[in-house]
Every structure is written in structure tokens, then in C-alpha cells.
Amino acid sequence: MSALIDEFYRVHRNIPWSLLCHTRKAIIMKKSFLIFVFTCFSTVAFCQKNTDKPIALLEKMSANRSFGMKQLSLASGNFTVSYYRCEWIINPAKNYIRGTVTPYFDITSPGTSLVFDFSYALTVDSILMRSAKLVFTQYSNETLSIQLPASYTLGQKDSLSIYYKGTPVGGGFGSFVQSIHNGVPVIWTLSEPYGAKDWWPCRNGLDDKADSIDIYITHPSKYKASSNGVPEAEVQQGSTTISHYKHRYPIASYLVAFSVTNFSTFTDYAAIGNKNVPVISYVYPEDSAYFHSNVNSVMNGLSLYSNRFTPYPFLTERYGQTQFGFGGGMEHQTNSFVINAEENLVTHELAHQWFGDKVTCGSWQDIWLNEGFATFCADFLYPEIYNPSQNLINIQGDLNYVVSLPDGSVKVNDTTSTGRIFDGRLSYDKGAYLLRMLRWTLGDSLFFKGISGYLNDPKLRYGFATTADLQRNLEAVSGQSLGYFFKQWYAGQGYPSFTVQWSQTEKRKAAVTLSQTTSHPSVTFYKVPLALTFRNATEEKTVVVNFTKNNQQAKVDVGFLADTVLIDKDYQLISKDNKSIHLTAGTPPVTAVFASPNPFKSQLLVRLHGMQSQNVRLEIFSNAGQLVKKTTARPQGNDETISVTLPSTLPPGNYVLHVEGKMGVLKQQLIKE
Numbered sequence: 001m002s003a004l005i006d007e008f009y010r011v012h013r014n015i016p017w018s019l020l021c022h023t024r025k026a027i028i029m030k031k032s033f034l035i036f037v038f039t040c041f042s043t044v045a046f047c048q049k050n051t052d053k054p055i056a057l058l059e060k061m062s063a064n065r066s067f068g069m070k071q072l073s074l075a076s077g078n079f080t081v082s083y084y085r086c087e088w089i090i091n092p093a094k095n096y097i098r099g100t101v102t103p104y105f106d107i108t109s110p111g112t113s114l115v116f117d118f119s120y121a122l123t124v125d126s127i128l129m130r131s132a133k134l135v136f137t138q139y140s141n142e143t144l145s146i147q148l149p150a151s152y153t154l155g156q157k158d159s160l161s162i163y164y165k166g167t168p169v170g171g172g173f174g175s176f177v178q179s180i181h182n183g184v185p186v187i188w189t190l191s192e193p194y195g196a197k198d199w200w201p202c203r204n205g206l207d208d209k210a211d212s213i214d215i216y217i218t219h220p221s222k223y224k225a226s227s228n229g230v231p232e233a234e235v236q237q238g239s240t241t242i243s244h245y246k247h248r249y250p251i252a253s254y255l256v257a258f259s260v261t262n263f264s265t266f267t268d269y270a271a272i273g274n275k276n277v278p279v280i281s282y283v284y285p286e287d288s289a290y291f292h293s294n295v296n297s298v299m300n301g302l303s304l305y306s307n308r309f310t311p312y313p314f315l316t317e318r319y320g321q322t323q324f325g326f327g328g329g330m331e332h333q334t335n336s337f338v339i340n341a342e343e344n345l346v347t348h349e350l351a352h353q354w355f356g357d358k359v360t361c362g363s364w365q366d367i368w369l370n371e372g373f374a375t376f377c378a379d380f381l382y383p384e385i386y387n388p389s390q391n392l393i394n395i396q397g398d399l400n401y402v403v404s405l406p407d408g409s410v411k412v413n414d415t416t417s418t419g420r421i422f423d424g425r426l427s428y429d430k431g432a433y434l435l436r437m438l439r440w441t442l443g444d445s446l447f448f449k450g451i452s453g454y455l456n457d458p459k460l461r462y463g464f465a466t467t468a469d470l471q472r473n474l475e476a477v478s479g480q481s482l483g484y485f486f487k488q489w490y491a492g493q494g495y496p497s498f499t500v501q502w503s504q505t506e507k508r509k510a511a512v513t514l515s516q517t518t519s520h521p522s523v524t525f526y527k528v529p530l531a532l533t534f535r536n537a538t539e540e541k542t543v544v545v546n547f548t549k550n551n552q553q554a555k556v557d558v559g560f561l562a563d564t565v566l567i568d569k570d571y572q573l574i575s576k577d578n579k580s581i582h583l584t585a586g587t588p589p590v591t592a593v594f595a596s597p598n599p600f601k602s603q604l605l606v607r608l609h610g611m612q613s614q615n616v617r618l619e620i621f622s623n624a625g626q627l628v629k630k631t632t633a634r635p636q637g638n639d640e641t642i643s644v645t646l647p648s649t650l651p652p653g654n655y656v657l658h659v660e661g662k663m664g665v666l667k668q669q670l671i672k673e
């Protein structure tokens with residue numbers, strides 16, 4: 001076909017093939033213009049591993065494309081921008097932009113110059129301040145330094161206009177893309193995370209939102225322009241049209257976008273409170289009927305998220321979708337760009353209007369505040385109401401993906417790695433599951449109240465947030481300290497495996513002993529509310545035990561003789577390899593192993609409660625699976641311990657202890673200092 005496919009493969013080559021597999025949710029490829037995407041996915045359809053789902057994958061690809069190892073914003077810290085007027089001249093038939101960007105700035109520390117983020121590939125013709133020309137320099141580190149006409153003082157406000165032109169770099173799947181659909185040219189932009197400066201001068205970081213923005217796009221009249229905010233006017237001048245978009249809410253630079261092509265448009269209205277919010281769709285004419293017949297999921301989502309969280313954040317303006325050719329979606333403010341109308345995609349991008357756009361992650365370490373929330377909404381919250389059978393599939397699919405590896409935290413430990421920031425397993429699915437567990441831990445009422453408080457927090461709304469800000473809001477409404485929760489599920493890696501030993505000698509009461517091991521040494525114990533479901537052929541009862549320490553014992557009033565106990569049957573928690581053991585006469589009690597100290601140097605004391613009468617086999621493996629120690633022993637003394645000596649030459653790192661006896665194999669993660 002065209003350079004589009006070449007570019008797509010070029011992008012693919014930068015990504016490990018394993019990341020291109022997806023088995024859980026098929027992208028709905030409705031139209032022939034998507035064949036190139038389908039071709040790429042079908043080549044890897046044989047992959048067995050459940051890896052990134054389409055949205056995570058495609059958002060990651062988008063980030064890979066523009067992220068590279070580029071720096072965070074290098075704009076100078078002596079000013080903020082309160083307003084941008086952006087005037088762009090675009091002909092989708094030509095990969096080119098001519099523009100004038102006028103930032104209104106506030107001086108935050110005295111100085112004689114300002115530095116904006118801006119592509120070195122584009123040419124600045126002039127910079128004017130009230131018709132006076134300013135001296136400027138473009139640097140290869142993607143900055144534009146502007147000499148002010150005088151020394152500016154703290155609090156001083158002013159504006160200037162930057163006139164520029166050129167062909168933005170990174171075409172194809174870059175932040176500024178020229179392509180074709182059905183033989184018609186199209187240009188769209190997609191700037192997350194650092195691509196805005198590729199095509200317009202701005203502050204490109206996660207530290208400043210302009211209070212408002214006006215966008216004027218001059219284009220051939222046979223096309224339509226789509227951008228952020230309210231379509232205010234279309235003024236025809238000869239064969240060209242100036243389309244004016246007006247947006248009066250704070251906006252981060254990476255959420256500013258436009259597209260120009262022969263769009264068909266249609267408008268629906270969502271009743272939110274006493275407002276009738278326009279939902280404007282800009283779609284390719286050949287796909288107009290398809291998009292319109294699938295607009296219900298957007299309308300349902302607007303109503304659902306408004307009811308559960310806060311009203312749609314840009315209520316006085318509008319929401320909308322713009323079709324583009326990039327393989328996925330992007331949550332441009334008030335106007336998500338989407339490749340198709342698939343329910344999971346459009347409800348994910350819609351949720352970003354609350355989580356990502358209204359409240360934006362304040363650093364890429366906290367990307368889950370964007371992606372975990374959007375995934376939670378689209379995977380769990382939306383289908384819970386509108387597509388229950390899909391909800392169960394999503395819950396199991398996300399959980400299986402999260403526990404497919406024994407490590408990994410929601411917190412991004414390496415923000416220089418695009419793959420890590422946009423990791424579908426951790427930032428998307430584990431982030432979404434973290435929220436599912438918060439909901440389970442706090443209950444619906446406190447959870448949704450806390451999330452609403454977070455979205456309405458005067459320090460955060462229409463600004464930036466960190467995980468600590470979310471925790472503070474949830475603690476404020478619940479009165480509960482959640483430090484332990486975020487420590488184990490946000491900063492901690494891995495998951496627990498629960499063992500429940502239970503016996504019932506009288507009809508009503510059951511005796512239960514709870515224990516757990518963890519898959520990664522960063523968390524030694526997960527404090528959780530654990531649901532236990534007692535069941536027989538005719539009766540069932542679920543109790544929730546606050547599981548706060550290993551070998552915890554509890555009496556449960558069951559009321560009937562159970563034959564089975566299910567652990568967390570509704571998958572409220574991240575866990576794997578759980579064991580429910582019915583203790584009857586003659587069954588040896590089993591417990592988790594406890595090796596200490598951990599981290600260890602060369603001596604380990606392994607405690608095995610309840611196993612005096614049996615020999616057990618101990619094996620210690622390296623992280624790579626190599627056996628480094630093997631011994632058979634019988635626990636000694638009242639403490640039932642086994643002393644193990646490891647070679648002093650053992651390299652520091654992660655190890656795993658296996659203890660095998662009549663009860664099967666128990667495991668514990670170890671760290672060698």
C-alpha cells in the first residue's frame with residue numbers, strides 16, 4: 001500500500017515481538033482501511049503468552065514513536081503560560097505546517113529571556129511583541145530561547161507571537177502525521193507524551209496547564225478541521241476556511257490536537273444533570289454509519305462516569321470523537337481521537353477525560369493515575385452495568401495477566417523506559433486492579449466518594465496529581481490509614497498466594513487458619529480483607545476475614561456443614577495459586593514456611609510449624625532457576641526449625657526456597673545480601 005505500512009513496520013521493529021501478541025480482546029477491525037493493522041497483528045496471533053492488550057499496546061506504540069530518549073521539558077522555569085492562541089495553516093495534501101502561536105505568559109522569577117520547547121526541524125521566521133521584533137535562537141536540544149525587550153519582574157504578564165513553518169519530523173506515526181483514507185488526504189496530531197513541541201512551541205512538561213486556548217485552522221474549504229473545545233466558527237475566505245475552536249478549561253500541551261480531512265460530522269446529546277452536552281463526531285464519510293450505530297457506548301459512558309465520579313469535566317463545552325488512522329486512541333481534551341468505535345476503546349478514552357485530562361498524572365512515575373483509572377473504567381465499571389458477561393472475562397483476563405510474572409509494581413521505577421511507563425501489565429491492568437481492590441477494601445460508598453473528592457480537590461482539579469494525593473483523599477473520606485495498602489500494592493511488587501486450612505466439627509462453627517506466601521520479597525505480607533465462601537450442595541455462605549498476620553486463626557459461624565471453602569471466588573484481590581485445605585482427622589496441618597533472616601547472609605533458619613513427624617526436602621533456587629542448595633531434614637524442637645547454611649560465595653540477589661513434604665510444595669522468596 002503506502003508509506004503507512006512501512007512506517008507501521010518500522011515502529012514494530014522498535015518493539016519486542018512479545019509485546020505485539022494479544023490473545024484476550026480482539027480489536028474489532030470493521031473497515032478495510034484497517035487491514036494493515038490487522039495484518040500486523042495476525043502475524044503474531046500464534047503467540048501463547050497473554051501480553052499487552054490492544055489499548056496498552058497501541059498507546060505504548062504511540063509513546064515509543066515520539067518518546068525515544070527525548071528529555072522532559074527543557075522550557076525555562078521562570079514563567080508559566082496562561083493562554084495560547086494557535087493559528088495553523090494546514091493542507092492535508094501536504095506534510096507541512098505554517099503557524100503562529102501566541103502564548104500569554106506570567107513571569108514567576110525575574111529574567112530577561114524565556115525558553116520554550118520547540119522542534120529544531122521547524123523554522124522560526126520571526127517573533128513579535130506588539131509589532132517589535134524579538135531576538136531569538138533555536139537550539140538542537142529542541143528549545144527556542146527568546147530575548148525579552150527588558151528585564152521582567154515577578155508577576156509581570158505579557159504575550160508574544162511566534163511565527164514558524166516547516167515539515168515536522170517523525171511523520172508516519174509521528175506526533176504530526178500525514179496519511180490517506182479512502183484516497184483522501186488527512187493530517188492528524190498525537191503528542192503524548194513529549195510530541196507537542198514537534199509541531200508547536202509550548203511548555204511541554206507535566207507542570208503547567210494553560211487556562212484556556214483558541215485554535216484557528218486555515219484549510220482548503222473542501223475539508224473540515226477538528227480540534228479541542230467548542231467549534232466556534234467556520235469562516236470561508238475564497239477557497240479556504242478558517243475553523244475556530246475555543247476551549248476555556250485548563251489544558252496540558254500534550255492534550256492539544258487537531259485533524260483535517262473530509263470529515264462527516266454528526267451530533268448527539270447527552271443529558272448530564274440539567275445540561276444537554278453535545279457529543280460531536282468527526283468521522284471518515286465511509287465509516288459514518290458504523291460510528292453512528294456504535295455511539296451508544298459513548299453516551300452510556302458519559303452518563304455512567306458522570307454519575308459515579310463527578311459530572312463530565314468539560315460540561316459547558318462538549319465531548320466528541322475524531323476518527324484517525326493511528327492504531328488505537330488518544331484522549332485529546334474534549335475530543336478523543338479513535339481508530340474505531342469498539343466499546344472498550346471508546347469507553348477507555350472517554351474515562352481519560354476525568355483521569356488524565358481533568359486530573360493529569362504529575363509525573364510519568366504515576367502514569368497509572370491516567371491509565372489504571374481508564375482501564376478500571378472501561379474493563380470493569382462500564383461492562384459491570386452494560387456488558388456483564390464481558391466484565392467477568394475482563395476481570396479474569398486482567399488478573400491472569402497481572403500474575404503472569406512474579407514481580408513488577410504499579411509504581412514506575414524507571415521513567416527513562418517507555419516500555420516500562422506504558423507497560424500494559426503494570427500501569428494498565430495492575431493499576432486497574434489496584435482500584436478494584438481499593439473498592440473492595442473501602443466499599444462502594446467510600447470508594448466513589450473518595451474518588452470524587454480526588455477529582456474535585458482544589459489542589460488537583462484541572463491540574464496535576466500524584467499517588468499520594470489520591471491516598472490523601474481516600475483517607476480523608478474513609479478515616480482509614482491506607483499507607484499499608486499503597487505500600488503493598490503500589491510500591492510493592494508481585495502478589496500473595498493464600499492457604500486456608502479449615503475444619504468443621506460442629507454444625508455451626510468452622511475453625512480456619514490463614515497463611516500466605518508472597519511472590520516477591522518487596523512485600524513480606526499482604527494485609528487484605530479475604531472472602532471465604534463455605535459451600536455444600538445446597539447452601540453457601542461468604543464471610544470476609546481481615547487477614548492481618550500469618551497463621552491467623554478464626555472461628556466462622558457457618559450454620560451448616562460445608563464440604564468446600566472457596567478463596568476469593570469473585571477475584572476481588574490479586575493472588576495466585578491459592579490453596580483451600582479441608583483438615584479432617586489424620587490430615588497433618590500445613591503452614592507456610594518462614595525463613596529468617598530475610599535478607600540473609602549465609603545462615604537461614606527455616607521454621608515449619610506442625611511438621612515434626614515428617615521429613616521435608618528443602619531446595620533453594622536462583623532467580624534463573626538454578627539449584628544452589630538441597631537438603632533433607634526433619635524439623636527440630638518446639639520451634640520446628642531447620643538450620644540451613646548457604647555457600648558464602650553465593651552471589652547477592654533474589655532466590656526462592658522450596659519446601660516439599662506431605663503437604664506438597666511451599667515456597668518463599670529470599671534475598672541474599
Ligand SMILES: [Zn+2]
Nearest residue numbers: 059348371374
Ligand atoms: Zn489510555
